Amino acid sequence: MKTKSVKRPAAGSHPRPVKLWQLRLYVTDQTPKSLTAFSNLKRICESHLSGRYRITVIDLLKQPHLAKGDQILAIPTVVRLLPKPVRTIIGNLSDLERVLVGLDLRPVG
Amino acid sequence: MKNNRVKTAFPAVQLPKCPTGIQGLDEITGGGLPCGRPTLVCGGAGCGKTLLAVEFLVRGAVQFGEPGVLIAFEETEAELKANVASLGFDLAGLVRRKKILLDHVHIDPGEIQESGDYDLEGLFVRLGHAIDSIGARRVVLDTLEALFAGLRNEAILRAELRRLFRWLKDKGVTAIITAERGNNQLTRHGLEEYVSDCVILLDHRVSDQIATRHLRVVKYRGTLHGTNEFPFLIGDDGISVLPITSLGLNHKVSRERVATGILRLDAMLGGRGFFRGSSILLTGTPGTGKTIVAANFAQAACRRGERALFFSFEESPNQIIRNMYSIGLRLEPLVQRGLLRFHSARPSLYGLEMHLATMFKEVATFQPSVVIVDPITSLMDAGTDSETKGMVTRLIDYLKAGQVTSLFTSLTQGGHVLQQSEMAMSSLMDSWLLLQDLEGNGERNRVLYVLKARGMAHSNQVREFLISDRGIDLVDAYIGPSGVLTGSARAAQEALETAAVLAGQQEAARRKRELERKRVALGRQISGLRSDYETEAVELRRIDEQVGTRARVLTTERAASGRLRQADDMVAPSANGNSKPKSQR
Numbered sequence: 001m002k003t004k005s006v007k008r009p010a011a012g013s014h015p016r017p018v019k020l021w022q023l024r025l026y027v028t029d030q031t032p033k034s035l036t037a038f039s040n041l042k043r044i045c046e047s048h049l050s051g052r053y054r055i056t057v058i059d060l061l062k063q064p065h066l067a068k069g070d071q072i073l074a075i076p077t078v079v080r081l082l083p084k085p086v087r088t089i090i091g092n093l094s095d096l097e098r099v100l101v102g103l104d105l106r107p108v109g
Numbered sequence: 110m111k112n113n114r115v116k117t118a119f120p121a122v123q124l125p126k127c128p129t130g131i132q133g134l135d136e137i138t139g140g141g142l143p144c145g146r147p148t149l150v151c152g153g154a155g156c157g158k159t160l161l162a163v164e165f166l167v168r169g170a171v172q173f174g175e176p177g178v179l180i181a182f183e184e185t186e187a188e189l190k191a192n193v194a195s196l197g198f199d200l201a202g203l204v205r206r207k208k209i210l211l212d213h214v215h216i217d218p219g220e221i222q223e224s225g226d227y228d229l230e231g232l233f234v235r236l237g238h239a240i241d242s243i244g245a246r247r248v249v250l251d252t253l254e255a256l257f258a259g260l261r262n263e264a265i266l267r268a269e270l271r272r273l274f275r276w277l278k279d280k281g282v283t284a285i286i287t288a289e290r291g292n293n294q295l296t297r298h299g300l301e302e303y304v305s306d307c308v309i310l311l312d313h314r315v316s317d318q319i320a321t322r323h324l325r326v327v328k329y330r331g332t333l334h335g336t337n338e339f340p341f342l343i344g345d346d347g348i349s350v351l352p353i354t355s356l357g358l359n360h361k362v363s364r365e366r367v368a369t370g371i372l373r374l375d376a377m378l379g380g381r382g383f384f385r386g387s388s389i390l391l392t393g394t395p396g397t398g399k400t401i402v403a404a405n406f407a408q409a410a411c412r413r414g415e416r417a418l419f420f421s422f423e424e425s426p427n428q429i430i431r432n433m434y435s436i437g438l439r440l441e442p443l444v445q446r447g448l449l450r451f452h453s454a455r456p457s458l459y460g461l462e463m464h465l466a467t468m469f470k471e472v473a474t475f476q477p478s479v480v481i482v483d484p485i486t487s488l489m490d491a492g493t494d495s496e497t498k499g500m501v502t503r504l505i506d507y508l509k510a511g512q513v514t515s516l517f518t519s520l521t522q523g524g525h526v527l528q529q530s531e532m533a534m535s536s537l538m539d540s541w542l543l544l545q546d547l548e549g550n551g552e553r554n555r556v557l558y559v560l561k562a563r564g565m566a567h568s569n570q571v572r573e574f575l576i577s578d579r580g581i582d583l584v585d586a587y588i589g590p591s592g593v594l595t596g597s598a599r600a601a602q603e604a605l606e607t608a609a610v611l612a613g614q615q616e617a618a619r620r621k622r623e624l625e626r627k628r629v630a631l632g633r634q635i636s637g638l639r640s641d642y643e644t645e646a647v648e649l650r651r652i653d654e655q656v657g658t659r660a661r662v663l664t665t666e667r668a669a670s671g672r673l674r675q676a677d678d679m680v681a682p683s684a685n686g687n688s689k690p691k692s693q694r
Contacts, residue, residue, distance in 0.1 A: 065238060073216065075231045077231060088220055
């Protein structure tokens with residue numbers, strides 16, 4: 001992705017990266033909802049997937065054509081591309097429980 | 110008409126309209142949907158919402174040069190293309206040429222987890238991007254209510270919908286939003302609350318096992334519109350709404366006459382047949398020859414080089430051709446030359462509206478000058494009396510507007526009492542012919558009356574209607590002291606009359622011969638008398654001669670005897686026998 005990419009490579013905590021989580025966060029501009037969603041997502045990933053995740057933020061105002069591919073309706077939306085299957089969470093991710101369910105992070109935790 | 114009224118009511122404001130191009134809909138709405146505003150189209154499952162919306166887009170792109178965007182929530186792009194291709198819409202081609210943009214929005218509540226606050230900006234972005242990328246002027250959202258199934262937070266959804274419609278208005282696009290019909294409201298989720306400019310309700314009702322679609326403009330802010338429920342149907346080329354009220358009684362009329370193909374019938378109608386563009390009702394009991402009269406009428410039109418269209422609801426084209434051949438009407442060459450066209454369909458094949466639309470379409474494509482519907486009563490099975498009358502009214506108005514002469518046959522139960530439906534139908538008709546069976550003498554004979562013929566002198570007499578292998582002939586029925594005589598009774602009466610005449614002739618001849626004989630006898634008498642007379646005259650002359658001779662002889666003898674007796678010489682010269690008898694004579 002050519003978008004602004006936030007990468008959190010593993011700092012040696014996991015010597016053997018089993019699988020990399022690929023997440024996309026769709027936003028429109030720097031709205032409060034978007035910013036909240038991004039910080040929430042980052043926090044959750046840090047605590048559950050430290051070093052094993054990659055978040056791509058896509059600003060639909062700049063790249064509107066990308067909305068169709070992942071069937072984006074609501075903003076903000078997080079799409080878990082990997083691991084399969086694809087999962088979608090909408091909202092500013094303020095409800096932690098639902099995010100964990102949505103990303104299927106419960107058993108891992 | 111409507112526009113004028115709006116103008117007088119609001120002289121300054123004329124709501125801009127966006128024509129849909131859908132047959133009939135623009136007439137009802139007075140020009141189309143409100144331009145630059147959203148319109149709500151609601152209705153139950155399978156009543157044609159999506160089709161109406163797609164047709165709006167396709168016609169916009171093809172006819173009015175307005176590109177359109179279709180956001181489909183329920184069908185994928187491939188499905189949509191395939192579905193409307195059967196109606197002749199080349200959606201795929203329009204998409205390729207960037208006239209129409211399809212976007213399938215997929216929402217699966219099972220795949221989406223909601224966490225916290227969100228908005229539908231993603232949809233706005235997609236829609237905005239789609240509109241901008243092809244410069245769309247028209248937008249269809251089909252069916253927006255899928256959002257209610259996909260998203261749980263209704264408060265957010267409703268707020269976003271309100272914003273969406275505002276945003277669509279700001280964009281200046283003319284939009285159609287489709288929605289499912291609700292139980293106690295127009296739409297299941299109350300979308301009419303947000304779309305307040307124009308609401309169109311579609312309906313699909315079944316009565317007597319025949320389904321008819323109806324369209325009603327529930328609301329159209331800022332304009333007058335037809336408020337009735339209009340039947341519509343989905344044909345080969347999309348939707349056509351049939352606005353009853355859009356047709357009026359203002360068609361032009363013709364003074365031209367068209368022959369019926371039956372000389373004596375023309376003679377009964379003032380010698381020249383029916384008016385062009387008039388409507389003719391032909392009622393009759395079964396087997397009175399309605400189809401034959403109709404076929405004659407069609408053939409007469411074809412002989413003039415005009416086209417005739419024959420709608421048959423009872424017989425197949427081949428059957429009609431075969432049957433008419435038996436009375437010497439050769440229709441097949443006319444069909445081959447393209448002058449005559451048959452359209453046969455069972456009345457129960459589809460609803461009345463579909464029949465009507467099919468007939469409209471046939472008439473529009475074939476452009477006939479004569480249309481025959483045989484029989485119109487069959488269509489009554491497809492609808493109620495009032496529906497049928499409404500349909501016939503529309504058909505007649507449509508045909509009259511095009512100066513098409515129409516002949517409707519109508520099957521009646523017989524008897525002299527006219528059925529209600531006939532009474533209703535006849536008021537629509539300009540001319541009315543009645544074919545009837547007269548029973549008597551162990552046989553049935555057909556007679557024909559002209560019950561009415563608007564605007565022309567017509568015979569009030571009954572004619573016997575004969576069908577032979579040479580076609581139709583009308584003969585004067587014998588009207589005598591015992592009533593109207595037809596068939597063999599008429600023939601018998603005619604024979605009686607002929608015999609009487611013959612007898613008279615023979616009597617005259619006999620008397621003539623007698624007189625002649627008398628005259629000859631008299632002549633003979635005269636000639637006999639004349640010969641008698643001649644005989645008498647001869648006899649008379651003979652007597653005279655005898656008398657003269659005798660006298661001469663007497664004198665001579667006297668002189669001779671005198672001389673012998675030495676009579677006086679003095680006497681001798683005076684008593685000269687030669688002179689004396691002469692002077693005596």
